[in-house]
Amino acid sequence: MNNDKRELLPEQREEILRILKGRFEKNMDRHKGLEWDLVQKELEAKPEKLWSLYEMERTGGEPDIIHDKDKNTDRCIFVDCSAESPKGRRSVCYDHEALESRKEHKPQDNAVDMAAHMGIELLTEEQYRELQKFGQFDIKTSSWVKTPDNIRRLGGAIFCDRRYDTVFVYHNGAESYYAARGFRGLLRV
Template identity: 70%
Template sequence: MTSKKQLLPEQAEELIKILKKRFEKNMERHVGIEWEKVQEKLEASPEKLWSLYEMEATGGEPDVVEYIQEINEYIFCDCSVESPTGRRSVCYDHEALEKRKKNKPENSAMNMAKEMGIELLTEDQYRDLQKLGEFDLKTSSWVKTPESIRKLGGAIFCDRRYDTVFMYHNGADSYYAARGFRGLLRV
């Protein structure tokens, strides 16, 4: 029997195949990183593998974007061209979700990220991701909002238009069909 946050062996095997294929197809995202070492870490971390499965299932197309040698940590990030389809039409956080009285969305970005065991990208991480490709040309993604902005009822999101990465603001309780969020997982 598997726990809630652990995949069945066949699910884990299939996910590793998908991740390996994506890794090999996009070598420019992880120059100098060896897949065998990534796979070793994944196989030793069933909960992290479960989080990657959730990222994949919601349309994130996670891939390795960095390796931090000092702490032997691989960074996976959602690399779908547009904001993941299964994570759109959500407000920023639980507080915003609770305050919304009419036309409430089903969930919030922060709630979903927590449930999935991932982190929302910060603005800097989002800008770093954009150095690896062109993302969110038609959509936008909530990013981790500084507490000083959140205390005033706002939240920030980013997108890429006119070959430039933009950061904007909105009320944290707003939600749009073309806005979701991108996640990051440390393995």
């Protein structure tokens, strides 16, 4: 894979399409009325989106469509649907500023920059709550979510999880990181 050009090799394209199709067909309740052939056609026309989905899968996100279309853009929305926060995206602080502020024991990366590199968006609190309508996610882990500017300016960041059959939103210093906290992403196709 050539990360600079964000292109997949033919066998990688086939692999991710096969994985996505299998997950799509197994979880039809997430996208009722949508046909895989239409989704595949869209993906094949946008190789950079397929690359992003490959990265989501490679880092443990198990992306799937949770709606047939975005209400505002008429585009399919893929979201990380792994039961727990994607394993390949844990132990990261919130953003670059937080990473740079750490004097010692710095994590290897941060959620905002990783998402940008992958070509995806961090879920908002609202999107995170919407995802929870399709299953029980983050019952052992937690996920950073897009933090409002007023909270971030004060040094904080927010994250969510599900405990006691309830979705909770918490705060932490943006520079904090934990082995059980990662982030979930969203990709509009």
